Amino acid sequence: MTQENPDDTSPADGMCQETSGFLFSHKCDRFSVSKCARCGKPLCDDHAHSGPDAVIACTSCVKQEAKAARQANQADQTNTQHYYHEHYYYNDPYFYGPRYYPGYSEHHRSSSTSNTSPASASDAIANEGTGGGGDFSTDAPAHDPMDFTEGDAESTRREEDADFETDMGAS
Amino acid sequence: MGHLTRALSLARQAARKGIRSRILCNSPFLPALLGGRCRPLLLLDPLIEFVCVDSQLGREALTATSLREVLRTQAQDVLIVDTFPRGIGGELAEILSSIQASKVFVHRDLSPEYVRQANLQAVLSQFDLIIVPGEDAPLEALAHHRTEPWMICDAGEVLPRHEARCQFGVTQEELMPLILVSGSGSPQEALDSARFARRLKREVGQLATVRFASLDSIAMAEAGEIGCSLWPLLMTLAGVDLLIGAGGYHTVYEARRMQCPLLAIPRRRMYDRQSRRLIPSERVENFDQLLRKVLSQIADWPNLPVRSSINYLNGSAESVELILRKINSQV
Numbered sequence: 001m002t003q004e005n006p007d008d009t010s011p012a013d014g015m016c017q018e019t020s021g022f023l024f025s026h027k028c029d030r031f032s033v034s035k036c037a038r039c040g041k042p043l044c045d046d047h048a049h050s051g052p053d054a055v056i057a058c059t060s061c062v063k064q065e066a067k068a069a070r071q072a073n074q075a076d077q078t079n080t081q082h083y084y085h086e087h088y089y090y091n092d093p094y095f096y097g098p099r100y101y102p103g104y105s106e107h108h109r110s111s112s113t114s115n116t117s118p119a120s121a122s123d124a125i126a127n128e129g130t131g132g133g134g135d136f137s138t139d140a141p142a143h144d145p146m147d148f149t150e151g152d153a154e155s156t157r158r159e160e161d162a163d164f165e166t167d168m169g170a171s
Numbered sequence: 172m173g174h175l176t177r178a179l180s181l182a183r184q185a186a187r188k189g190i191r192s193r194i195l196c197n198s199p200f201l202p203a204l205l206g207g208r209c210r211p212l213l214l215l216d217p218l219i220e221f222v223c224v225d226s227q228l229g230r231e232a233l234t235a236t237s238l239r240e241v242l243r244t245q246a247q248d249v250l251i252v253d254t255f256p257r258g259i260g261g262e263l264a265e266i267l268s269s270i271q272a273s274k275v276f277v278h279r280d281l282s283p284e285y286v287r288q289a290n291l292q293a294v295l296s297q298f299d300l301i302i303v304p305g306e307d308a309p310l311e312a313l314a315h316h317r318t319e320p321w322m323i324c325d326a327g328e329v330l331p332r333h334e335a336r337c338q339f340g341v342t343q344e345e346l347m348p349l350i351l352v353s354g355s356g357s358p359q360e361a362l363d364s365a366r367f368a369r370r371l372k373r374e375v376g377q378l379a380t381v382r383f384a385s386l387d388s389i390a391m392a393e394a395g396e397i398g399c400s401l402w403p404l405l406m407t408l409a410g411v412d413l414l415i416g417a418g419g420y421h422t423v424y425e426a427r428r429m430q431c432p433l434l435a436i437p438r439r440r441m442y443d444r445q446s447r448r449l450i451p452s453e454r455v456e457n458f459d460q461l462l463r464k465v466l467s468q469i470a471d472w473p474n475l476p477v478r479s480s481i482n483y484l485n486g487s488a489e490s491v492e493l494i495l496r497k498i499n500s501q502v
Contacts, residue, residue, distance in 0.1 A: 163287050163441070165261040168197065169226065170232050170358075170441035171173060171254075 018047035020059040036061055172200050172357060172419045174253045177304065177425065178322040180487035181251065186216035188491065194219065195240045197233060199226035200386040204402060209386055212406040215326060221359060234262035248492060253277040254442065256294045269298040272453035273498050275300045278308045279420060282442050286310060296351060300497045305424060305486050306448065316493050320424035320488035323403045326481045335410025339382045341400055347379050348472040350465065353416035354385025356438055361390035367458050368394055374462060378469050409481065413468050418445030428483040434464050
């Protein structure tokens with residue numbers, strides 16, 4: 001078993017391992033064509049970002065760097081690096097931040113992974129699964145009018161992840 | 172429950188013509204229906220027999236049972252498959268072409284992703300008759316017929332308003348609206364609905380009569396004195412002024428056919444698109460919003476238009492005719 005060299009950005013076999021999505025985290029079903037220079041993760045074209053230093057980075061690493069830059073800026077008002085990150089990736093649909101989701105804050109991230117999307121829907125939507133709804137016995141948080149709701153989309157789940165023909169209780 | 176209810180709808184209509192039906196079903200609610208754990212407002216014809224499959228069975232055991240039952244069909248029989256043309260576990264895909272019986276597919280709305288992944292378009296060509304039971308469906312273009320929604324009972328069978336309200340213990344003159352919370356879906360969903368019904372009773376109990384109905388025993392226990400274990404709810408909707416439930420096939424179409432106002436929280440389902448089935452005035456996001464809408468409905472109750480007489484067409488009756496016509500054309 002060999003450890004991957006994060007400096008090796010040659011294309012990797014297999015599937016893209018990035019899980020950042022436009023609305024929700026989900027597996028990527030595209031083949032990988034490169035690797036993240038930061039974490040070594042195999043990446044498809046959509047999840048590979050070539051930054052100002054021409055180094056390929058995954059969506060998650062880019063966001064983490066932008067976050068770190070913002071936090072650094074909060075401590076040092078002369079540090080404009082986070083603006084540099086945000087402006088550079090502004091038009092990339094896979095990179096998002098407070099500019100797209102004004103109400104998004106770090107504590108909305110799931111604790112299970114660092115590659116989570118912002119909680120762009122109410123908890124009832126965010127509670128994804130293959131058969132059940134959320135626990136309606138608890139009050140849902142206030143609804144952000146920018147959020148998608150069940151009524152706006154046929155399905156906000158990524159059905160590719162569903163266990164079709166394996167869950168015998170599904171309907 | 173929706174699959175079972177559609178099957179029963181068809182079987183009841185077939186029984187009226189002296190046709191025997193055998194329903195293969197793994198619904199967890201079937202034992203409650205057959206075992207007397209609810210008050211049936213309809214009697215099931217003896218021509219309808221059930222093959223009850225344990226709802227806890229895994230894929231391997233369930234598909235083996237399904238295959239065994241399907242292979243029992245004789246050439247003169249009709250095999251009717253509801254919603255899953257490949258079978259719920261894909262078990263029918265390889266054997267459909269070898270089944271001599273006429274094959275009918277009931278095409279309810281389905282997840283387009285499932286349609287794509289399972290290549291259902293190819294499978295549908297194996298069926299002799301495809302019926303769409305009253306709602307848009309992804310492969311509707313391949314269907315032979317679209318009927319009205321399938322109802323478990325005909326318009327002439329539903330209880331009149333006063334008698335329906337009596338089923339909920341409401342016998343006095345109408346001073347308050349009757350709100351019925353339906354506890355369908357998964358055990359957790361049913362339990363959540365029961366808790367909401369109790370909350371609703373606390374909040375609006377002075378303004379409306381609140382009842383809860385479910386086939387789930389734990390949810391019924393949670394509902395306590397406001398619980399009513401009866402089936403099918405369609406029989407009682409003439410007496411209900413507001414139905415609260417989810418966006419399942421029967422909840423939605425029964426409420427609409429009975430002109431009963433509906434407020435529904437669409438549930439996430441693997442194959443069904445409940446949110447798409449609901450119209451904006453019916454759709455609610457969460458229980459807090461639901462409570463606010465209920466209060467609004469209660470305020471409007473005295474001014475609501477009187478319902479016209481109930482006279483809907485039952486798609487299951489039409490479907491039996493279509494099936495018989497198909498069989499006769501193949502003889």
